Amino acid sequence: MANGNVIRSQPVGNKGSDKKFLKKITIISTFGGLLFGYDTGVINGALPFMSEKDQLNLTPFTEGLVASSLLLGAALGAVFGGRLSDSKGRRKNILYLAVLFFIATLGCTFAPNTTVMIAFRFLLGLAVGGASVTVPTFLAEMSPAEQRGRMVTQNELMIVTGQLLAFTFNAILGSTLGDTAHVWRYMLVIASLPAVLLWFGMLIVPESPRWLASKGKIGDASRVLRQVREEQRAKEELKEIEKSLSNESKTEKATLKDLNVPWVRRILFIGLGIAVVQQITGVNSIMYYGTEILKNAGFGTQAALIGNIANGVIAVLATFVGIWLLGKVGRRPMLLTGLIGTTSALLLIGIFSLTMEGTQALPYIVLSLTVTFLAFQQGAISPVTWLMLSEIFPQKLRGLGMGVTVFCLWIVNFFVGLLFPVLMAGIGLSATFFIFVVLGLGAIAFVKKSLPETKDRSLEELESYFRNYNKDINTDESIKAAK
16 A cells, blocks of 8 residues: 555465464564663663763762653653554554654763753653553554453563663673763663664554544555454454444544543543552662662672663563463452562562661562562563553543553653652662552552453453443442332
8 A cells, every 4th residue: 555554465364474464563563662661771770870980970869850851751752642643543653753762862872961861861751651652552453352462461571671681781881881981871872773673663564453444444454454364353353343433433533521421431540540550569660770779788889780680581581471371360360469469579678678787688688579579560560551551441542541541650650760769868778668568558459449350352342341331330229229
């Protein structure tokens, strides 16, 4: 096709070719997740060098600003990225984001002072936020219902892989070039390479069939579905999509007012809750400041950089486990188990930091507990978070709904990133983690009370469930009243 949405050379209807093409689409599009992970993880090891040798001379507050300015940008990027992906298309939006990733990475790399660094970290955040919304949505819309959990979670795997690569390059560069001026610039510039690969890769990827259908391009949607499904399955799924779009025909254009419809409002409440829950575990205090936490516990800078690699390794391994579990276990029990595990690990970090301060064993205990924390976080909480956010909203509100909820996620993330170094400097490591323990208990209560199960339901079946939820509740109440 002239607009580049469909690949002419891709065989249609050949058994097995649909799965291979779907795998290629997943790998290419999740380079957005790899950039997300690298750009959020690289600051972990770069910060100590920015503060030394007459570089950026960061205080605890400006250190928090450098780390969290990306997160504030990500919050805005999530909102505008969701809207842009609804209007321009998921594929085209990812292409725009690849360009922004490249430009902002170079801006951070050559930043002459703290002000310029914060400005370009904010721009980089716009790209990260846009990717955090658009890539999971794109994958959810491209995947069959039975593979959606595994496909969407591939993005989470690429995020933690990006963070592991960041931690590894940080350790290598910090150990070999630690005495070299501006070593942190070498750490940052590496992210420009996957940005280029993402842009070229997306040129050969088709647009989401659900987005095409929502714009009235039924023929295009059918051709894409036949590229990623067997022939009969493609026909059945297209009918299901058309039926869903027909039910949404009253919604001319997705606006914030549409989020106030009772059944949509319930979805929004659940989405916002999931977003907040994922952040108040304190995961990004470890992903952004893991090196600083290990230094605070007693490691030297180089030992902390090397030890922090263990956090990246366990995050990747745990994500593989999470992908496997999503096909076996419900979303709700996974999230509850993850929250109980992370809250327990944080409680133990707080207790040992308080009772064993200054001992030689403490840094190793803290490292083992951060690894345990990340095993639960990346093996259960994070995969479920991004998957559920990508699947609970109806088609016409998916970009907007994802944008609003992920905006909230990044705002909470921003405050964690900004305040963590200030809290650690002010009240200490143990008291800071006790705060996260209290928040974790609140998260467990929310999931037990409010989270529905979404496993093994198509996107259209989930929409029907939420549409009819209030009716079912009212019917149950009427029956009880009659009795």
